[in-house]
Amino acid sequence: MARTHAPPAPAPTAAAPRALPLRRRPAVIALGFLAPALLMLVVLRLWPAAQALYGSLLHTSLLEGTTTWVGLDNYAVLFTDPDFWQSVGVTLVFNLVINPGQVLIALGLAVLFAKRFAGARLWRSLVLIPVAVPPAVSAVIWGVLYRPEGPLNALLAVFGLPAQPYLTSPAQALGAMIVMMSWVGVGYWMMFLLAGLQDIPADLYEAAKIDGASAWRRFVHVTLPQLRRPLAFVLVADTISNFLVFAPVQLLTSGGPEGATKLMMFDIFHRAYSVGDLHLALAEVMILVLVTLVIVSVQFRLLHSRED
Amino acid sequence: MSHSPARPRSAGPRALRRHGPAVLAAAIGILFALPLLWVFSGSLRDTDEIFAGLDRISWTTLVPADPTLDNYATLLSGDFGIAVANSVLVSAVTVAAGLVMSAMAAFGLSAIPFRGRGAVFAVVVLSFLIPFDAIAIPLSAVFRDWSLQNTYLGLILPGIGNGLAIFLIRQFFLAVPKELVEAARLDGLGWWGVFWRIYVPLSRPVLIGAGMTLFLFQWQAYVWPLLIGTEPAKQLGPIALGNLQGQLVPDYGAIFAGSVVLIAIPLIVILRLQRYFVQSVSTSGLK
Numbered sequence: 001m002a003r004t005h006a007p008p009a010p011a012p013t014a015a016a017p018r019a020l021p022l023r024r025r026p027a028v029i030a031l032g033f034l035a036p037a038l039l040m041l042v043v044l045r046l047w048p049a050a051q052a053l054y055g056s057l058l059h060t061s062l063l064e065g066t067t068t069w070v071g072l073d074n075y076a077v078l079f080t081d082p083d084f085w086q087s088v089g090v091t092l093v094f095n096l097v098i099n100p101g102q103v104l105i106a107l108g109l110a111v112l113f114a115k116r117f118a119g120a121r122l123w124r125s126l127v128l129i130p131v132a133v134p135p136a137v138s139a140v141i142w143g144v145l146y147r148p149e150g151p152l153n154a155l156l157a158v159f160g161l162p163a164q165p166y167l168t169s170p171a172q173a174l175g176a177m178i179v180m181m182s183w184v185g186v187g188y189w190m191m192f193l194l195a196g197l198q199d200i201p202a203d204l205y206e207a208a209k210i211d212g213a214s215a216w217r218r219f220v221h222v223t224l225p226q227l228r229r230p231l232a233f234v235l236v237a238d239t240i241s242n243f244l245v246f247a248p249v250q251l252l253t254s255g256g257p258e259g260a261t262k263l264m265m266f267d268i269f270h271r272a273y274s275v276g277d278l279h280l281a282l283a284e285v286m287i288l289v290l291v292t293l294v295i296v297s298v299q300f301r302l303l304h305s306r307e308d
Numbered sequence: 309m310s311h312s313p314a315r316p317r318s319a320g321p322r323a324l325r326r327h328g329p330a331v332l333a334a335a336i337g338i339l340f341a342l343p344l345l346w347v348f349s350g351s352l353r354d355t356d357e358i359f360a361g362l363d364r365i366s367w368t369t370l371v372p373a374d375p376t377l378d379n380y381a382t383l384l385s386g387d388f389g390i391a392v393a394n395s396v397l398v399s400a401v402t403v404a405a406g407l408v409m410s411a412m413a414a415f416g417l418s419a420i421p422f423r424g425r426g427a428v429f430a431v432v433v434l435s436f437l438i439p440f441d442a443i444a445i446p447l448s449a450v451f452r453d454w455s456l457q458n459t460y461l462g463l464i465l466p467g468i469g470n471g472l473a474i475f476l477i478r479q480f481f482l483a484v485p486k487e488l489v490e491a492a493r494l495d496g497l498g499w500w501g502v503f504w505r506i507y508v509p510l511s512r513p514v515l516i517g518a519g520m521t522l523f524l525f526q527w528q529a530y531v532w533p534l535l536i537g538t539e540p541a542k543q544l545g546p547i548a549l550g551n552l553q554g555q556l557v558p559d560y561g562a563i564f565a566g567s568v569v570l571i572a573i574p575l576i577v578i579l580r581l582q583r584y585f586v587q588s589v590s591t592s593g594l595k
Contacts, residue, residue, distance in 0.1 A: 026422040029499050033416030034428060037409045040469025045435040048447035055446060109336065117330040123337030125579060129344055132575035134528040136546035137567045140553045141347055144560065147362065151346065154365045183340065191582070244441045247530040251550055265441065265531075272445055285442050292439060 049289075056283040062276075074283035084284070086259050087267040090174065091243065094263060095295075098178050098185075099239050105186050106234065110193035111223070131188045135181075139248040142180040143167070146252075167253055170260040177248060177261055185241075189234045196230030197223070236296050243292045264288045344571065345370055351379055351564035358560045379565035387540050388566055391548035394537075396573070398460065398544065399526040402467035406522040407515060409468060414477035415503045419489060429478075436471030441531045448535040458539040467526040473518040480514035481507055516584035520577065527574050545570045 022028055031038075059070040078084045113124045130138070145152050146166040153163040166176045200223065208218045224231075246265040249255060255262035255270065262270075264284065272281035350358050352375035383389060417429055447466065456462030484507060492502050508515070533544040543551075549566045552558060 026420050027424065030416040030420040030422045030425070031428075033412045033420070033499075033503070037413030037469065037474060038428070038431065040409065040465070041431065041435040041471060044447065044466050044469045045438050045440070045443065045471070046431070048443040048450060049438050051446040051450065052443055112329060112333055112336075115329045117327075117333065119330060120333060123333040126337035126341040128578060128582070129341055129571075129575060132571050132578050133344075133567075134530070134546050134570055134574075136528075136530045136550050137570050140549055140563060141343060141567055143553065144362075144563075145343060145346075149363045151362060151365065151369065154363050158365050183343070187340065240439055244439050246441060247546070247550075251553065268442075268445070269531075278445070281445060285445065289439065289442050292442075293437065296437075 052282045052285050052289075055279055056286050058279050060277075060279060070279075074280050075287070077280060078283055078287070083259070083262075084267070087262045087264050090260065090262050091264045094174060094178065094245075095239065095242050098181060098242050099235065101178070102182050102185050102189060102238055102242075103231070103235050105182065106189035106193055107227075107231070109186065109190045110197055111219070113190070113194060114197040127187045127190065129187075130184045131191075133184050135184070135245075135247040136251060138180060138184050139251040142176075142183075142248075143252050146176055146180075167261075168257060170258045173253055173257060173260045177252075180248065181242070181245065185238065189238055192230050192234050193227065196227050200226045232300065236299055239295060239299065240292055243288065243295075342370075347564050347567050347571075351561065351568045352376060353561060353564075354378070355559050355561040358564070379559075379561035380569075382559070382562050383565050383569070386562075387543065388545075388548045388552065388562070390541060391543045391545045392569055394460075394463075394542060395527060395545040395570075398463045398467070399523050401460075401464050402526045403519045403522045405464070406468040406470055406473060407519050410470060410473040410518060410522075411477050411508060411511075411515065412503065413474045414481050415507055417474070417478050418481035419484070419502065419507065420499065432471045432474050432478075434471075435469070436475065440466065444531050444535055448532075451536055457536055458542045460542070462536045463533060463542065463544065464526075466532055467522060467529070470522055470525065473521050476518045476521065477511065477514055480511050484510060513584045516581055520581055520584075523577060524574065 056074055057069060057071055058067050059073060060067045109127060113120060113127070133141070144150055147153075148163065148165065148168065152166070156163060165172055167173050204222050204226070205218060208222050213221065244265050245263050246269065249261055249263055249266040250269070253261045255266050265288070268281045268284045268288065271284065272278050346369065349370050349372050352372045354376065357372075413432070417425060417432070444466075451457060451462050456465070488506060489502055492506055497505070528546070529544070530546050530550075533547050537543055537547065545566075549563065549570060552563050552566060
């Protein structure tokens with residue numbers, strides 16, 4: 001492959017260019033195209049990640065104002081801190097519910113909107129509208145909807161149901177958050193699954209129908225296997241974004257009531273800017289990134305082994 | 309529902325089969341749109357009226373009795389107008405610069421074979437596996453050292469280096485026939501010419517899809533502008549909206565109007581470019 005690109009075409013005098021001049025070498029040309037983006041990625045992603053790792057191994061003494069190397073001490077402090085474990089617990093419960101929930105609903109919606117019926121485009125557009133809502137904006141909107149004297153309780157009253165505390169109750173706050181986030185997320189992931197569904201060859205369904213497969217069996221044996229790759233992508237991307245939820249917590253609950261919504265990203269910011277221990281916060285950043293990467297790689301493995 | 313497809317069904321289930329999806333889709337569509345309809349109608353009301361009507365549900369909940377544009381006027385005269393203008397500027401520059409840079413990188417990774425290409429690609433993949441919001445704190449310290457706080461450059465830069473955009477475009481570029489490139493090279497076209505005159509024009513759908521990724525990242529950003537743009541003149545839309553809500557006596561009319569503005573702009577983009585987005589996903593090998 002590489003050889004076909006080698007002869008510099010507009011140089012008829014160069015009879016046998018054994019050694020190419022430096023600026024004609026493919027690697028140099030390619031790196032020229034790559035340089036701006038690589039510089040950005042290294043400076044804006046990899047370098048701060050390295051800084052986070054390094055910073056997590058330091059400690060600044062408030063009394064003396066000196067920063068010293070403490071090795072893994074910050075991690076040890078976190079592992080003995082009940083607040084940290086509460087935050088980990090909340091983050092795991094939140095993700096165990098919201099990720100399968102969002103993917104299943106998105107899949108259901110994609111299957112529904114892949115059918116042909118009157119008004120399909122219009123209703124699909126309505127489901128997509130919340131995708132445009134930035135997280136901070138949806139937090140503000142749902143903050144009003146969830147007010148104890150707000151429209152949702154007014155709606156319950158119309159049906160003679162008792163008012164609910166929503167975000168003000170430790171039992172309901174996380175659930176209320178999950179509903180709010182799903183309102184935005186589900187339509188977005190549906191777009192990817194819909195694209196995947198539309199690419200499944202119709203004759204696969206025809207063949208299954210001729211074999212007498214029921215709608216459910218066609219879904220399990222044709223749709224799901226064909227949709228494996230978009231499903232894997234959606235699950236992984238959704239999980240990464242849900243491990244990093246921050247704006248709604250900061251705007252609505254500040255982690256409360258009683259720490260019921262204290263997701264790790266909020267805990268990190270709380271430690272860095274309210275408590276003021278940046279190095280401890282960076283240790284938690286490293287743990288969060290590590291947990292996310294482990295879960296994502298497990299998901300990849302599970303979804304790939306299903307291939308065989 | 310029975311699982312015996314052979315037997316002819318009675319009229320009832322058949323009607324359900326025929327109209328079921330449409331009815332279900334309509335119900336779901338309306339359910340998703342209702343909160344926004346409520347926000348929109350709220351944005352056309354006095355704040356006092358919003359409060360008075362908050363605990364009652366009637367047909368006026370979704371249709372304001374006498375609509376007014378006062379809230380929008382209030383917004384434009386305050387800091388919020390500047391914040392929206394900042395958001396538009398920051399997003400537009402991010403998309404333009406980010407697309408050129410990402411497409412160039414994708415070209416370097418797909419069109420020109422060279423030793424070490426795998427390693428460079430690994431750096432790209434690694435950089436989008438590191439979640440940006442999680443490393444925002446150390447990055448903001450770096451930006452403070454470089455005096456990039458409260459500057460447009462500081463707000464824009466993190467949005468430009470987007471590994472996902474490079475990845476999407478690369479997948480598309482890989483499908484461009486190599487014969488086309490060789491023919492062009494023999495005709496004396498330089499590498500930049502191959503990139504700019506062949507690859508870019510062929511790749512409109514994926515460029516639009518990647519541009520949308522870059523745009524949404526910047527438009528929805530919250531953590532980064534909170535850390536880096538604290539001065540009112542450099543605030544972005546979502547932060548300004550959060551400030552409106554955080555006031556002691558929040559002006560709900562203005563908050564609703566602000567929400568409508570911050571939603572309307574990406575909504576137009578998404579609904580218009582939905583088709584390209586789906587296309588870019590279809591060809592990206594994500595499936």
